[in-house]
Amino acid sequence: MNDKLMDLQFTVNGKPYELKVKPKALLLDVLREELKLTGTKSGCEVSACGACTVNIDGMAARSCSILALQANGREVTTIEGLADGDKLHPIQEAMINHGAIECGFCTPGMVMSARALLAQNPKPTREQIKTAIQGNLCADSGYTKYIEAVEIAAEKMRGGK
């Protein structure tokens, strides 16, 4: 009785979905297993690493720590929703061109945190960028390239060079 499937209606990357999910299904599981959107990574699964970060109604949130049913009626954006066809999002482009990516596992989460920041604050200070990605652990990079890439992307998105 308690594993009865329940209705979940939400939007993922602009596309409406109607699914049946178990109450205990995490948003991360539904994105990866049901919708096959595997760009969102499953890292620590205990809300420590930030690899599973997505945007919910524009805010960065950890999909491993949210029940899928709690996303009912909401708008979820994953890393797959950022590129416009073959054209990468400026944040993705900046991270590649600036050499921010090493193994790449934390990158989708990092991009989604940066996206939420820049939507709210198009001209963040270095300190504000650090705060925005404080919940995204990277074992490789030392973070500097990520911070610089977000600065580059912010400038481009404001219509700079």
Place this chain on the structure above:
Amino acid sequence: MKDFGYAAPKNVGEAIGLLAGLGGQGKIIAGGQSMLVLMKQNIFAPEFLVDIKGISELDYINYDAKKGLRIGAATTHRAIEQSPIIKKHYPVLSEMEENLAVVQTRNWGTIGGNLCHGDPAGDPAVVFIALNAKLRVRGTAGEREINVEDFFKDLLEVDLNPGEILVEIQVPPVSPRTGAAHDKLMAMKGDMGIVGAAASITLNPADGTCAGARIALSNVASTPWRSRAAENVLLGKAITNELIAEAGRVASAELEPPADVEGSSKYRKEMAEVFVKRVAQKALKKAQTQG
């Protein structure tokens, strides 16, 4: 994680009805940022979750100069951190929120969920104790009010009957010449913290002596800890650095903190002294510079 039943009521009345029907088998989930971590490890396995995260009537921040601050229980940490009203009238709350957790958690987690989780490491409880806040709780029998400091019964246990919902946090207006501060020892900004402390100090406008002091510590006992002994050191006196040092020593002396991977009991005891001194000093400075 074990399976559970789930419902997302539209309003508080419906949620209370659901909980009453479940007769103690129901557990409230708000943001779930702390609870889901326990559920994933099967430390906690509720039969049925009543999800109040989406109840909009519990999501608000109101301020009135006479009544003070009213925060709906399902208001997110992020909303409190960024609220211009809170930054203006209760800046200590906004400062506390910046260190409470990482952005993603603050975006989804709620203030009421944090309090009801009853984790002695939680930051809001000690700040609300320092600010002399009250909690408004609603159940089938009606409403009742609880002083924040009386809400915490034991580790992860709060004064909430099955079927009751925390609906609001009420913070009284701040007296003139009052300063409040919060700080915690972190290995990484936004982590749980090893020891935390909050203080609110009110000065007598006539002679500058201490007319009010409230000091509380997190993560040093099975519940948030109010140190009346430390407050008594300051009350009625002209506060000096020596007196603040004494308050730190007195607060630390009455503690027998738990030990874990983050710190031994002895280390926590020492840090409790340091952080009581630090927040009392900051609160005093703010009180002195206030009109």
